[in-house]
Amino acid sequence: GQQVQQSPASLVLQEGENAELQCNFSSTATRLQWFYQHPGGRLVSLFYNPSGTKHTGRLTSTTVTNERRSSLHISSSQTTDSGTYFCAIDRMDSNYQLIWGSGTKLIIKP
Amino acid sequence: EAAVTQSPRNKVAVTGGKVTLSCNQTNNHNNMYWYRQDTGHGLRLIHYSYGAGSTEKGDIPDGYKASRPSQENFSLILELATPSQTSVYFCASGHRDWDNQDTQYFGPGTRLLVL
Numbered sequence: 001g002q003q004v005q006q007s008p009a010s011l012v013l014q015e016g017e018n019a020e021l022q023c024n025f026s027s028t029a030t031r032l033q034w035f036y037q038h039p040g041g042r043l044v045s046l047f048y049n050p051s052g053t054k055h056t057g058r059l060t061s062t063t064v065t066n067e068r069r070s071s072l073h074i075s076s077s078q079t080t081d082s083g084t085y086f087c088a089i090d091r092m093d094s095n096y097q098l099i100w101g102s103g104t105k106l107i108i109k110p
Numbered sequence: 111e112a113a114v115t116q117s118p119r120n121k122v123a124v125t126g127g128k129v130t131l132s133c134n135q136t137n138n139h140n141n142m143y144w145y146r147q148d149t150g151h152g153l154r155l156i157h158y159s160y161g162a163g164s165t166e167k168g169d170i171p172d173g174y175k176a177s178r179p180s181q182e183n184f185s186l187i188l189e190l191a192t193p194s195q196t197s198v199y200f201c202a203s204g205h206r207d208w209d210n211q212d213t214q215y216f217g218p219g220t221r222l223l224v225l
Contacts, residue, residue, distance in 0.1 A: 004152070043153075043200065043216035086152055097143075097168065098214070100152030 004089055006101035014109050019074040021104045023087035031090040032063050033098070034072050038083050046072075046085075077108045113137060116201050116217035123224050129188040131220050133201030141204040142184040143214065144168075144176060146197040153200060159184055191224045198222070 003026040013019055025032070034046040047054050047061040049070065054061045058077075063070040074081055084105045088098040114135045123129045135142065140161045145153040155168030157176035165176040173195060175187040184203075188195055198221050204214040 041198065041219045043202075045213060045215075048213070088152070097155055097158065098153075100154070102152045 004087060004099050004101035006085075006087060006104050008104060009102070010105040010107070012107045012109065013077055015077060015079055017077055019072075019077050019081070019106060019108075021072040021074075021085050021106070023070040023072070023101055025068050025070075025087075025089045027068070027089075031098075032070050033088050034061055034070070035086040035088065036083055037086065037103070043086075074106075077106075079108045079110050082106055082108045114201060114203050114215050114217040116199075116220050118220060119218065120221045121223070123188075123191045123222065125192060125224060127191050129191050129195075129222065129224075131186040131188075131199055131201075131222070133184045133186075133203075133217055134182050135184075135201075135203035135215070136182065137203065137205075137215070138181060139203035139205045139215075140181075141214075142178065143202040143204065144174075144184065144186045145200045145202065146170070146195075147200060147219075148197050156186065156199075191222075193224045196222060196224045 005024045007022045032050050033048050036046050037043050049061040049063045051063050051065045058075045060073040084103040086100055086103045088100045091097040117132045143158045144156045147153050154170050156174050157168050159165050159178040162181050177185045198219050200219050201217040202214040
């Protein structure tokens with residue numbers, strides 16, 4: 001079945017460093033999304049990025065669909081970026097369901 | 111901003127007991143979802159719904175039932191709770207954007223402990 005793998009599983013950086021998170025998926029995805037989970041548990045959508053590059057603030061998502069990979073780049077990291085980042089892709093047999101990766105836990109130290 | 115609320119936020123249940131987790135959304139989204147999240151896993155889909163009166167099985171439906179009595183409300187029911195169902199449960203509602211993106215908005219989660 002479709003799978004989503006994220007790396008690294010965890011990442012510890014000093015404030016100001018850049019972070020690079022990777023997502024690889026096992027089949028061509030028509031919808032790839034990045035989500036952020038606050039340390040307290042709240043989940044929010046960051047990017048819908050099925051292909052190409054998208055920016056918002058210090059975050060950049062790049063998806064190369066034919067290579068089945070996506071990355072999330074966080075520049076000049078801040079302590080408030082700490083949390084867990086998930087990527088998810090659509091299911092081939094459903095337009096409404098997502099398959100989720102296991103996440104990358106990011107810790108930014110002051 | 112979409113508003114999705116869950117109740118209770120925390121629940122302790124006994125093995126064999128019945129547990130009902132409730133979810134309410136105020137944005138008229140057709141789609142609603144129940145996920146569970148365990149350490150080392152991403153979110154796993156339990157049940158989902160396309161609208162009032164509909165429920166569909168997700169990836170891990172065993173031991174769970176769902177009910178969608180209205181557009182706003184979607185409940186997850188554990189008829190006979192087991193310790194393996196100890197987890198954090200998230201509800202989400204969703205709709206299709208103009209660019210075909212299925213945006214999901216999440217509730218704050220419910221921590222369930224089954225003793």
